[in-house]
Amino acid sequence: MNYKIDFVKNRNRFFALSIAITVLGILTLLIFNLNYGVDFRSGTTLDITVGKTIANTEAEAKADAEKLLSGGEIPQPKIVTLGGNNDRVTARYDRVLNQDESEKIIANFKSAFGNQVTYEENTVDVEMAKELAFKAMQAIAYASIGIVVYVSIRFEWRFAIAAIAALLHDAFIVISFFSILRLEVNLPFVAAVLTIIGYSINDTIVIFDRIRENLRFAKLKKFSDLAEVVNRSIWQTMTRSINTVLTVLVAAVCLLIFGSPAIRLFSLAMIVGLVSGAYSSIFIASPIWILLKNRSLSSKKTAAAK
Template structure:
């Protein structure tokens, strides 16, 4: 099924480009001023998961028990099926004696069934994880660009890489602006977003290339018609794919554990941004590049 209604995607391309540039600038300013709210994975510290075996734990009570051990947690989150698990993150690395003191404070109130799980990251490991996460995103982007260049052409590769970096940066910028925590699941979410973004983009690119084989392509308007037709011919597929994954991500965000909530939020933002960029950024950008550098077989260019 194809949508019987449509609008000219190409006609308003400058508005889409301007909007994305403004958001990018705001993101750069936020990152420069505030940086990212790095979680314990990228910042030295200790995270304790304490479970009280079916007994509900009150957040205020948990903070009080930690305070009795002479410590103060940066964040305290209560979760679990019966609110019987508390996750406390400390910005300093706790000693074994400090961890034992916290555990004993909880056992004194909730009994000997209290169990704990400790996750500690030192300064060197945190820096190494942050560096490797950055390289993972960059290397994935380079290989994707190389694949698209070989599979299609360099104009598609440039448009595709701009689109996926746009999506990744949108997610990173929003996490910086709203001070949401960034951890290893967040990096997994960004890599997932890159995959979904380029997948949607390639579907449209493939339809553009197919339509280019049979359509008249002598002027800018001819190319613009090809892009518009290709976008709307693949619109149903794009919407169905994104909505299907979006439903799952929304339910994970609402009903999932606190440990994957930020992962789900990043996926939700990235899916929306990915669909936007595939349609309104990547395809019009390819058109601009094709018009300016048409190649030997594109025919004579005309003014836009």
């Protein structure tokens, strides 16, 4: 059967594209590391509600502790964002502010907007930041292990290896994207990665389930027979895969455009991960499985020849 795209035949091109992005991501990580947010490094976040619209430049000036405090030791806010109807300011500092420093910053806002100003202060110390980073990695590792066990039980170990390779591919693509563009990595980013893993494995399982179904009626004698099964299975599930991804992608794009700044990076991570997940389910997971399956086919031929 002729296909518009022969996924198996062109597998090396897809592998090369993923490897190129991965290598670029590794180099960026080695040189620049990730741009960790306050969640993963010590610091203070002030969420200040001023009760009326405020311009971004004014918010930055009011939150600039260096201009407020003597000694020159206090850092400028790492990032200042506006939320709500531009009446809520989020200022993040690279180190933990003491009570006097926080009060002077709030007093600066109250002098401009009156006593209607309210605020919430969140502080992460060094040990807590390390623990959060460790717990985040733990969560991703546990999720990956659980998926491997599930796929191994429901299908076979070759499917499990292909699935986990696709999942790691998706997670690292998102990490590489954030590293290359120097975007902030925080707890919502971890939530996005875990969500991406869930959607990615869903797409992969749909294709694997169809491959398993088609294998029941296939006579496997050579590699081309396996390629026929995989290509047919991918095309049979293509419409479902595209529709599923597009549905979630539209929601993620709407959150990116219309959502608050607090979830903007979460939405961006979701968009990158969803595209990567759809790509890996079709172009990475199935070709990896066929390479593993072909080895067992070759082994049976060798055993039969003896």
